[in-house]
Amino acid sequence: MLTAEQEAIRELARDFTDSEIVPHAAAWDRAGSFDRGVLARLGELGFLGMLVPERYGGLELDVPTYLVALEELARGDAALALTVAIQNGPVPAILLAHGSEAQKSRWLPDLASGAKIAGFALSEAQAGSDPAAMTTTAAGDAGGWTLHGAKRWVTNGASADLMLVFARTGEDDRGKPATGAFLVDTASPGYHAGRREKTMGLRASETVSVELDAVEAGGDRLIGDPGHGLRQALEALDLGRLGIGAQAVGIARAALEHAVRYAHDRRQFGRAIASFGGVRSKLATMAARVAAARALVMEGARAWEALEGARVRNARDGVSAPVSGDVTGSGQLPVTARSAMAKLVASETATWAAEEAVRIFGGYGFMREYPVEKLMRDAKGTEIYEGTSEILRLVIGRSLKPREAAVGTP
Numbered sequence: 001m002l003t004a005e006q007e008a009i010r011e012l013a014r015d016f017t018d019s020e021i022v023p024h025a026a027a028w029d030r031a032g033s034f035d036r037g038v039l040a041r042l043g044e045l046g047f048l049g050m051l052v053p054e055r056y057g058g059l060e061l062d063v064p065t066y067l068v069a070l071e072e073l074a075r076g077d078a079a080l081a082l083t084v085a086i087q088n089g090p091v092p093a094i095l096l097a098h099g100s101e102a103q104k105s106r107w108l109p110d111l112a113s114g115a116k117i118a119g120f121a122l123s124e125a126q127a128g129s130d131p132a133a134m135t136t137t138a139a140g141d142a143g144g145w146t147l148h149g150a151k152r153w154v155t156n157g158a159s160a161d162l163m164l165v166f167a168r169t170g171e172d173d174r175g176k177p178a179t180g181a182f183l184v185d186t187a188s189p190g191y192h193a194g195r196r197e198k199t200m201g202l203r204a205s206e207t208v209s210v211e212l213d214a215v216e217a218g219g220d221r222l223i224g225d226p227g228h229g230l231r232q233a234l235e236a237l238d239l240g241r242l243g244i245g246a247q248a249v250g251i252a253r254a255a256l257e258h259a260v261r262y263a264h265d266r267r268q269f270g271r272a273i274a275s276f277g278g279v280r281s282k283l284a285t286m287a288a289r290v291a292a293a294r295a296l297v298m299e300g301a302r303a304w305e306a307l308e309g310a311r312v313r314n315a316r317d318g319v320s321a322p323v324s325g326d327v328t329g330s331g332q333l334p335v336t337a338r339s340a341m342a343k344l345v346a347s348e349t350a351t352w353a354a355e356e357a358v359r360i361f362g363g364y365g366f367m368r369e370y371p372v373e374k375l376m377r378d379a380k381g382t383e384i385y386e387g388t389s390e391i392l393r394l395v396i397g398r399s400l401k402p403r404e405a406a407v408g409t410p
């Protein structure tokens with residue numbers, strides 16, 4: 001059941017998707033880029049600052065409502081939705097949770113309006129699933145920092161205006177690598193976007209390497225503690241993964257909707273193929289799995305909201321202890337595990353549902369002028385970025401404890 005606000009946002013997102021995304025998605029995929037104007041229009045509607053508080057120019061929605069909108073946009077084009085997910089998710093979340101008031105007032109309004117498009121540069125050639133192995137460095141202090149290194153597979157690495165770059169700042173008191181999160185202008189001298197990757201799917205999304213050759217970032221570009229960047233990134237991935245979960249549900253739903261329409265139109269043996277038990281059963285399972293994936297994403301979103309609420313209360317009451325992921329204290333799975341579950345199930349559902357749609361389309365499913373092969377290519381990406389399925393299983397597995405330990409009840 002959606003709230004009245006969620007219904008209203010969904011309608012806005014649905015109309016936008018049907019009129020401004022669906023008619024262009026195939027052409028964007030062929031061209032390898034979407035028109036930047038569509039981002040400007042998304043910004044005008046508030047869709048680039050859905051979680052940003054109103055005082056910074058955002059819509060100040062809660063996470064479940066944001067994900068309702070993101071699913072709709074992803075149903076139209078997952079490549080565009082990936083940019084929307086990054087713009088709404090990890091970058092503003094880190095600023096809001098760890099940025100100074102000056103940083104929030106300076107950057108959040110431009111992110112929310114789309115005046116500045118942001119990226120998130122964590123992965124490196126030898127540090128993907130294991131970002132702690134990153135070798136990019138930031139040398140300096142409160143007066144300013146100099147960044148050296150290279151990032152890999154950065155979404156919008158060339159066209160973003162602002163890049164959140166994670167870099168090693170030294171070692172912490174236990175001799176472990178310390179990491180900082182830096183807001184870098186992509187126009188800075190020494191910021192070089194490299195070759196654009198040729199990707200299997202999400203072809204309209206720009207995936208590039210980025211080289212940082214003595215890039216200067218002022219002291220005001222470090223967000224929070226110079227030793228807490230990785231922690232901030234992993235915390236933000238809890239939200240990011242819910243966004244990718246919603247993106248995957250959008251792809252799975254598009255597969256289902258195309259398959260239902262086609263199965264009612266296509267006739268074989270004198271009947272619509274939807275009347276055959278084998279096809280109807282596929283459609284039924286697709287519908288059930290899409291609904292199950294969405295429910296898991298929404299449950300993760302509600303858990304994230306509860307965790308955020310606890311963090312905000314702690315900040316207000318001056319409690320410095322970090323808030324455990326298990327906000328209920330009742331032995332429920334922590335938020336990190338819930339968000340990992342949501343992304344795992346939704347992304348694997350998207351891949352599976354897109355493949356079923358290709359089967360239902362028969363020979364046409366294999367043809368590029370029909371929409372379902374693109375969904376199959378796009379879905380695969382959701383199983384990789386912001387945590388591969390194997391890593392998500394590790395995260396979930398780690399949270400499962402015997403009942404007497406009072407954590408990890410699914």
Ligand SMILES: Cc1cc2nc3c(=O)[nH]c(=O)nc-3n(C[C@H](O)[C@H](O)[C@H](O)COP(=O)(O)OP(=O)(O)OC[C@H]3O[C@@H](n4cnc5c(N)ncnc54)[C@H](O)[C@@H]3O)c2cc1C
Pocket residue numbers: 119120121122123125126127128129130152153154155156199202207381384385386387388389390391394
């Ligand atoms: C389209 C696209 C967009 C992306 N956008 C961004 C972006 O904007 N910013 C960014 O920072 N990164 C981005 N990435 C990078 C992405 O996050 C990484 O590709 C991902 O985290 C996996 O890292 P890797 O490719 O190095 O694989 P690896 O970590 O090398 O993994 C290779 C294989 O080993 C498995 N594996 C690794 N460790 C374990 C383990 N402990 N147990 C079991 N299996 C394991 C993995 O699951 C995988 O199957 C993007 C990637 C893609 C494809």
